[in-house]
Amino acid sequence: IAGITQAPTSQILAAGRRMTLRCTQDMRHNAMYWYRQDLGLGLRLIHYSNTAGTTGKGEVPDGYSVSRANTDDFPLTLASAVPSQTSVYFCASSDSGATGELFFGEGSRLTVL
Amino acid sequence: GQNIDQPTEMTATEGAIVQINCTYQTSGFNGLFWYQQHAGEAPTFLSYNVLDGLEEKGRFSSFLSRSKGYSYLLLKELQMKDSASYLCAVLDSNYQLIWGAGTKLIIKP
Numbered sequence: 001i002a003g004i005t006q007a008p009t010s011q012i013l014a015a016g017r018r019m020t021l022r023c024t025q026d027m028r029h030n031a032m033y034w035y036r037q038d039l040g041l042g043l044r045l046i047h048y049s050n051t052a053g054t055t056g057k058g059e060v061p062d063g064y065s066v067s068r069a070n071t072d073d074f075p076l077t078l079a080s081a082v083p084s085q086t087s088v089y090f091c092a093s094s095d096s097g098a099t100g101e102l103f104f105g106e107g108s109r110l111t112v113l
Numbered sequence: 114g115q116n117i118d119q120p121t122e123m124t125a126t127e128g129a130i131v132q133i134n135c136t137y138q139t140s141g142f143n144g145l146f147w148y149q150q151h152a153g154e155a156p157t158f159l160s161y162n163v164l165d166g167l168e169e170k171g172r173f174s175s176f177l178s179r180s181k182g183y184s185y186l187l188l189k190e191l192q193m194k195d196s197a198s199y200l201c202a203v204l205d206s207n208y209q210l211i212w213g214a215g216t217k218l219i220i221k222p
Contacts, residue, residue, distance in 0.1 A: 042117065042212030043156075043200070059209075090155060098208035099144055099163075104155035 003027065006091050006105035013081050013112050021076045021108045023091035031094040032074040033058075033102070034066060036087040043090070049074055050097070081112045115139045117213035119201050124219045125191055133186045133199050133216045141206020147175055147186045148200040150215065156200055159186070188218075196220045 004025045013019050025032065034046040045058030049068040063085060065077045074093075078085055089108045094100040118136045125131040137145070144163040148156040162168055162177035162184065174187040186199055198215040205211055 040214055042202075042214045043210075044212070045210065098204055098210070099161070101158040101161070102146075102148075102156070102210075104157070106155050 004091055004093055004103055004105035006089075006108050008108060009106065010109045011111070013078075013110060015082055015112055017081050019078045019081055019110070021078075021089055021091075021110070023074045023076065023105060024072050025074075025091075025093045025103075026072065027093060027095065027103065028071060029093035029095045029103070030071070031097055031100075032068065033092045033094075034064070034074070034076045035090045035092065036060065037090060037107075038087050046076065046089075078110075081110075083112045086110060086112045115203075115205060115211050117201055117203060117211055119199075119213045119216045121214070122217045122219065124221060125188075127191055127193060127220055127222050129191050130187065130189050131191060131218065133188070133201075133218065135184045135186070135201035135213060137182050137184075137201070137203045137211070137213075139203050139205045139211055142179060143204040143206065143208055145175075145177055145184050145204070146200075146202040146210070147184075148202065149197050150200060151197045159199075191220050193220050193222070 007022045030051045033048045035043040047066040049055045052071045091105040092102040116138045147159040150156040160175040167176045172189045200215045201213040
């Protein structure tokens with residue numbers, strides 16, 4: 001089934017540990033995004049990539065890093081997790097840039113203790 | 114600062130009509146999106162407005178007034194499956210999406 005796949009779907013992590021959230025899309029979309037969603041707040045952009053080989057910082061990039069080695073994969077890494085990074089993380093892609101529809105993965109629920 | 118305002122929660126009856134409002138103050142405007150998000154699921158695209166007026170798509174319609182910084186999502190013939198959160202998002206002058214916190218819509222029989 002075409003779309004975006006995220007892994008893991010849920011994870012509990014000790015503070016200080018390193019964690020990578022995986023995101024893969026098979027729609028050949030150029031643009032990919034990582035958002036976090038917290039109760040009472042709108043989706044907040046962490047990092048984005050307009051095309052393979054390029055990445056940019058969003059609204060809340062601190063403590064996170066990304067890479068875009070190819071079109072399909074866009075992993076998000078927490079180098080040293082902290083409790084404030086407890087959130088639901090959504091990966092998304094778009095084939096029409098900023099004005100295009102976003103296609104979201106099913107989300108990764110991360111709890112940092 | 115940039116701000117998107119929408120009601121936190123609304124309740125409506127099955128078969129009725131509901132209007133979810135969204136007001137925005139952003140640095141520039143390049144379009145407004147509505148997304149639907151069922152509990153525990155990913156957001157899915159509903160509509161995109163960049164010009165003033167009403168866009169109709171089946172039971173859902175979206176309206177935009179750029180001069181008033183205002184949009185609404187109109188849902189007709191409500192069904193139980195319409196119970197979800199509805200997210201308003203504005204594309205600012207830098208083509209960055211600014212998201213509202215969402216409106217949780219509860220449909221009662």
